[in-house]
Amino acid sequence: MLYLLSVPLLWLNLRIGDLLEPLINYFIVSLALLCVGVYGLIAKRNAIRLLFAVEIIINAAIINFVAFARYYDTPLITGQTFSLFAIALAATEAAVGLAIIVQAFRLNNDIDVLELKRLRG
Amino acid sequence: MTDIVFISVSLLTVGFAILALEARELVYGAVALSISFLGAAALFILLDSIFIAIFQVLVYVGSIAILIVFVIMLVRREKWISIKGGNERTLGIIAAVLLFSTMGYFSLSTSLTSQYPDPSALFNFTEIGSQLINEYSIILQLTGLALAVSIVGALTMAKFENR
Incomplete structure (x- = not known):
């Protein structure tokens, strides 16, 4: 199955495992995704957009896991194992967060997080 | 390059x-x-x-x-x-640009710039499964528990009525 997937990539002259970029390139991409997520967390007031921003930040973390594991002296498979855990936990977080958003909308008739005064401690 | x-x-x-x-x-x-x-x-x-x-x-x-x-x-x-954004928007842009520029600037002077991968090293995907079972089995079970608890919690919250 994996070999079938790799056939179109070979046809596009995009060889798997033949990477030449230094690690800093993947780090910069992950850093850019983190900054986009931080901007979203600060600037947005819509609860669903805040969830978007959190998902983007988790995605940046997973890219870092996989990239640093690949660029280790003897490449470690542990990074991929931990990114599986991270993806699964991101799925649970999205499910609970979306349930909270739906419930808050039902109770307060609004998803602006500044208007959800009932959640204030 | x-x-x-x-x-x-x-x-x-x-x-x-x-x-x-x-x-x-x-x-x-x-x-x-x-x-x-x-x-x-x-x-x-x-x-x-x-x-x-x-x-x-x-x-x-x-x-x-x-x-x-x-x-x-x-x-x-x-x-x-x-929903309209206010002053938070410029604050967010400033924070994101500051974070990106400082972390990018300091990471450029580290050894990350000179790290290249070993192209001959290939991953063996079956190792993921054996690692999940042998070394991280407790984490795997806790992840399953977290998934189950989150599904039950989401369903409970969805059933909750406004009284």
Whole structure:
């Protein structure tokens, strides 16, 4: 199955495992995704957009896991194992967060997080 | 020296992440978010970890994006159109640019710039399974427990009535 997937990539002259970029390139991409997520967390007031921003930040973390594991002296498979855990936990977080958003909308008739005064401690 | 495929994939990922936060319609934002996740999956393929790429497409694009679209349909449209950002927007841009410039500047002087991968080293995907069972079995069970608890919690919250 994996070999079938790799056939179109070979046809596009995009060889798997033949990477030449230094690690800093993947780090910069992950850093850019983190900054986009931080901007979203600060600037947005819509609860669903805040969830978007959190998902983007988790995605940046997973890219870092996989990239640093690949660029280790003897490449470690542990990074991929931990990114599986991270993806699964991101799925649970999205499910609970979306349930909270739906419930808050039902109770307060609004998803602006500044208007959800009932959640204030 | 940088690969054109890498540049285009990373620009697509970051650009659609920005578009997901900035699109006026929330549904377009959800679609842009799933395209950004697809770009991250392409980055994983470039990083020689196809299993994670498949998992990313299955979980993120397949379930999380669809879940978000369902929730957007449950929330009425005029509610999320009316929210306007204020001073937080410039504050967010300043914070993001500061974070990016400082961390990028200091990372340029580290040894990350001179780290190249070993092209002959290939991953054996069966090692992921054996590691999950042998070394991280407790973490695996705790992850399953967290999934079960979150599903039960989400269902309980969805059943809760406003009294």
